[in-house]
Amino acid sequence: xxxxxxxxxxxxxxxxxxxxxxxxxxxxxxxxxxxxxxxxxxxxxxxxxxxxxxxxxxxxxxxxxxxxxxxxxxxxxxxxxxxxxxxxxxxxxxxxxxxxxxxxxxxxxxxxxxxxxxxxxxxxxxxxxxxxxxxxxxxxxxxxxxxxxxxxxxxxxxxxxxxxxxxxxxxxxxxxxxxxxxxxxxxxxxxxxxxxxxxxxxxxxxxxxxxxxxxxxxxxxxxxxxxxxxxxxxxxxxxxxxxxxxxxxxxxxxxxxxxxxxxxxxxxxxxx
Amino acid sequence: xxxxxxxxxxxxxxxxxxxxxxxxxxxxxxxxxxxxxxxxxxxxxxxxxxxxxxxxxxxxxxxxxxxxxxxxxxxxxxxxxxxxxxxxxxxxxxxxxxxxxxxxxxxxxxxxxxxxxxxxxxxxxxxxxxxxxxxxxxxxxxxxxxxxxxxxxxxxxxxxxxxxxxxxxxxxxxxxxxxxxxxxxxxxxxxxxxxxxxxxxxxxxxxxxxxxxxxxxxxxxxxxxxxxxxxxxxxxxxxxxxxxxxxxxxxxxxxxxxxxxxxxxxxxxxxxxx
Numbered sequence: 336x337x338x339x340x341x342x343x344x345x346x347x348x349x350x351x352x353x354x355x356x357x358x359x360x361x362x363x364x365x366x367x368x369x370x371x372x373x374x375x376x377x378x379x380x381x382x383x384x385x386x387x388x389x390x391x392x393x394x395x396x397x398x399x400x401x402x403x404x405x406x407x408x409x410x411x412x413x414x415x416x417x418x419x420x421x422x423x424x425x426x427x428x429x430x431x432x433x434x435x436x437x438x439x440x441x442x443x444x445x446x447x448x449x450x451x452x453x454x455x456x457x458x459x460x461x462x463x464x465x466x467x468x469x470x471x472x473x474x475x476x477x478x479x480x481x482x483x484x485x486x487x488x489x490x491x492x493x494x495x496x497x498x499x500x501x502x503x504x505x506x507x508x509x510x511x512x513x514x515x516x517x518x519x520x521x522x523x524x525x526x527x528x529x530x531x532x533x534x535x536x537x538x539x540x541x542x543x544x545x546x547x548x549x550x551x552x553x554x555x556x557x558x559x560x561x562x563x564x565x566x567x568x569x570x571x572x573x574x575x576x577x578x579x580x581x582x583x584x585x586x587x588x589x590x591x592x593x594x595x596x597x598x599x600x601x602x603x604x605x606x607x
Numbered sequence: 608x609x610x611x612x613x614x615x616x617x618x619x620x621x622x623x624x625x626x627x628x629x630x631x632x633x634x635x636x637x638x639x640x641x642x643x644x645x646x647x648x649x650x651x652x653x654x655x656x657x658x659x660x661x662x663x664x665x666x667x668x669x670x671x672x673x674x675x676x677x678x679x680x681x682x683x684x685x686x687x688x689x690x691x692x693x694x695x696x697x698x699x700x701x702x703x704x705x706x707x708x709x710x711x712x713x714x715x716x717x718x719x720x721x722x723x724x725x726x727x728x729x730x731x732x733x734x735x736x737x738x739x740x741x742x743x744x745x746x747x748x749x750x751x752x753x754x755x756x757x758x759x760x761x762x763x764x765x766x767x768x769x770x771x772x773x774x775x776x777x778x779x780x781x782x783x784x785x786x787x788x789x790x791x792x793x794x795x796x797x798x799x800x801x802x803x804x805x806x807x808x809x810x811x812x813x814x815x816x817x818x819x820x821x822x823x824x825x826x827x828x829x830x831x832x833x834x835x836x837x838x839x840x841x842x843x844x845x846x847x848x849x850x851x852x853x854x855x856x857x858x859x860x861x862x863x864x865x866x867x868x869x870x871x872x873x874x875x876x877x878x879x880x881x
Contacts, residue, residue: 364751485713485714485751486713486753487713487714487717487753490713507712507713508711510713511711511712511713511753511754511755512711514755515707515755558707558708561703561705561708562708562711564661564666564667564708565701565703565708565709565711566711567666568664568666568696568700568701568703569696569700569721569722569725569769569770569773570693570696570697570722570725570726570773571725572689572692572725575725576724576725576727577717577724578720578724578730578733578734
């Protein structure tokens with residue numbers, strides 16, 4: 336049962352984590368600074384911010400940007416603990432693989448020597464620091480956008496930016512059905528557990544897992560065919576038509592002005 | 608529905624449908640459904656009720672025989688005609704059995720406006736229909752909610768609303784009361800009766816004979832051989848316990864009344880007499 340317990344625990348905690356990370360409907364509806372902005376403006380300016388973060392060459396500027404992100408998060412009624420948990424959860428995944436070698440192999444003036452043999456250079460520490468802060472800032476912007484914008488509005492914004500409709504529809508459907516399939520997988524594990532006494536060998540567990548994955552795939556295939564029929568039934572003819580009920584307000588223009596000024600300052604600071 | 612004949616809604620002539628591998632789903636189906644009829648499709652599991660509803664909605668096509676809708680052949684070829692398909696989809700709406708199949712949009716509002724938008728209805732009309740169906744089914748408070756966070760009863764209501772916003776002349780429903788609690792079932796039946804009062808047509812599959820009694824003006828009984836066993840008025844069949852037993856629509860059960868143990872078909876309105 337050891338293997339099954341491990342699998343079951345992981346599938347259920349994955350489902351739970353994914354749901355809690357993505358299901359932030361209440362936060363999206365809060366009356367905060369970013370929630371009040373047009374999603375197109377938000378998507379465009381946040382992409383601009385992420386590009387600027389990629390261009391930044393100073394550790395202090397990147398640190399200032401992170402403080403600015405925390406301020407935006409606070410003004411958008413996103414609690415700092417909740418926000419940091421979501422950002423810090425992913426940073427090691429994105430940075431560890433690249434930052435660690437950069438820390439150890441970049442040539443330059445020695446800063447610290449570990450066990451007399453492994454030397455961390457000043458340039459290595461700076462490169463790793465830059466990478467860490469760039470990833471942190473970029474990810475923070477992404478997380479802040481997701482937390483303060485309903486997924487549906489992000490999709491509307493993407494359509495407005497002429498992202499191919501098929502791609503946007505696939506994104507929308509993936510988001511919609513991922514929970515259903517995860518719950519199905521979870522139920523299969525629970526159903527197996529309810530009929531099991533004793534333990535299985537690792538090989539048996541792996542074979543069962545392979546069968547469960549195949550069944551889930553077959554179910555998802557059937558589901559996708561049925562969803563397609565349901566779309567056809569209501570008039571779908573190959574391209575989804577949507578309501579574009581968005582309109583720009585004064586605060587959107589002010590935000591764009593702020594974003595452009597902030598980006599200009601950052602570009603200018605790179606030349607100092 | 609300007610150019611379509613609204614006298615005969617559906618006409619099936621020697622209709623057959625096989626799933627891949629020549630697995631029969633429907634055999635030699637013949638019927639005509641007229642405007643204003645409220646038809647219940649009843650039959651055992653696997654008798655082909657859901658398949659027939661998909662055929663009536665032009666989502667799959669017969670492998671033998673013919674199916675006409677509003678006097679016109681319903682085929683892959685005719686449904687490629689943009690004018691015909693738009694008129695057909697405006698006139699016929701199917702509520703799927705599983706709301707998770709039906710509700711693919713990101714919010715309830717997107718769901719109820721999806722159909723009218725795809726059919727090229729004007730923006731003002733789409734907005735007005737969306738608000739109308741949300742009010743009609745008392746689900747205006749769910750407007751911005753994602754469908755996957757709704758309860759089973761709410762999902763069913765949103766599924767129905769998403770089809771009613773098409774303003775169909777014919778409503779097809781696949782097991783509409785399955786999975787609903789008795790209160791929600793009652794509400795749904797009341798709503799469907801009111802809706803049908805406006806001269807609309809309805810074809811619904813069900814295994815719940817109570818809803819047949821309450822709604823249907825005609826019953827088509829499907830057999831395990833995927834054919835039609837009987838077609839007529841509900842009272843003709845519901846008062847014949849032997850027929851209901853033979854067609855797997857009721858089961859015989861035994862139970863105790865103090866000292867007396869007896870067996871009888873389990874059917875409420877007509878046969879449950881002691």
